[in-house]
Amino acid sequence: MIVASVGSVGASAIPTAGGDALDFLGGYLIARAYFFGPPALDTFVRVLKVLVIIVVMVAVADSLTGHMITNNAPEKSGLRDGWVRAASTFSHPIFFGVFCALTAAVLLYWQKTLLSRSVAAGVCLLGCILSLSSAALMAFSIIVAAFMYDQLLRLYSWRWSAFWIAVGTLMLAVLVVTAHPLNWVFSHLTFNPQTAFYRVMVWDVASAYIAQSPVIGYGYQFNDVNLDNTVDSIWLVLSLRFGVPMLVLFFLTNVAAFFPSGRDSKGADDVHLDQMRRAFTLVLLMFMFTGLTVHFWKSMLTFWGLCLGVRASLRELTNH
Incomplete structure (x- = not known):
């Protein structure tokens, strides 16, 4: 990231890229x-569980008071259809909602009883709802569906192979049947069709800039009213700023953390560790998925790196 920025912008980009x-x-x-x-x-x-309870409580206060009590963002940025979009302690309501959805994946697999799982999922769902974020609600729905699928078919070793075949078939169908696959994805990931149209337009504009400097990226300033305003996709932002090779490395870094090693281990038969591997695999997949319509930065980017490190450690435990 730093080398690419220096190549495209110069030494002045080191503080930002760094x-x-x-x-x-x-x-x-x-x-x-x-x-x-x-x-x-x-x-x-355990700390994560306490943290999500605290941030959801703050979000409830956001909604009850009608303004974001811990956030300095302009009032209009926290509204959707007249309702306050709770941001809690996060810099944006989407970040708060996605955080709650991702935490649900961890707690569903970590809790032991149906009651504790239901309470944990309920608290996280409340956070997703208060954020009024379609990305958060979509991620939460996928996480719950994947967890229920895993639990219902836990006696069958082929369940995940069947799952990925189904996902691959769906993706192929979208690519073949739809004229504009991204338009289809965005229209199903956003509440407002106008928002989906705007995102497609941004992708089209950004692609032209990426094509001008695909190896080291274009930089941070584009002199374009759309790109200089907001680019709601971390994959697009990374390509624009640091180039396609960096994007590929970022993608492979995430995949490498949960890709099966095919080696026997002393930790492979530990049910609890196996559950947590699935949980953090889900977290990384949802980070990558919601990243199509969300640009993560600062605390959420740190949380992504944190979850990646946890998953890498869990994978390393299987290789001892």
């Missing part, structure tokens, strides 16, 4: 250093 890189890498390194092994992982999840 900050972005440190947000992600810092979370990853902290997770690799401190959350290795079941005791440390359980401590992390």
Whole structure:
């Protein structure tokens, strides 16, 4: 990220690019250093559970008071159809909603009883609803569906192979049947059709800029009213700023954390660790999926790196 920015913009880009890189890498390194092994992982999840309760309580206060009590964003940015979009302690309501959805994946697999899982999922769902974020609600729905699928078919080893075949078939159908696959995806990931149309337009404009400098990226300023305003996709932002090779490396970094190693291990038969591997695999997949319509930065980018580090540690436990 830093090298690409220096190549496209110059040394003046080092602080900005370095900050972005440190947000992600810092979370990853902290997770690799401190959350290795079941005791440390359980401590992390317990803190995460308390944290999601606190931020949802703050979000409820946002909704009851009619304004974002801990957020300095302009009032109009927190409204949707006249309703306050709760942001809690996050810099944007979408970040808060997606955080709640991703936390639901961890707690569903970590909790042991039906009651505790239901309560945890209910708290996270409330956060998604209060954020009024379609990305958060979509991610939460997929997470719950995947968890229920896993639980119902847990006695069948072929369930995940069948799952990925079904997902691959759906993706292929979208590519073949629809004239504009991204338009179809965005129209199903957003509440407002106008928002979907705007996102497609931004992708079309951004693609032209990426084509001008695909290797090291175009930079941070584009002199375009759309791109300089907002680019609601981390995949698009990374391509614009740092080039396609960096995007590929970022994608492979995530996949490498949960890709099966095919090697026997002492931790492979640990039911609890196996459950947590699935949980954090879901988290990474949902980060990658919601990233199509959300640009993550600062705390959420750090949380992404943190979850990536936890999943990498869980994968490493299977290789000892």
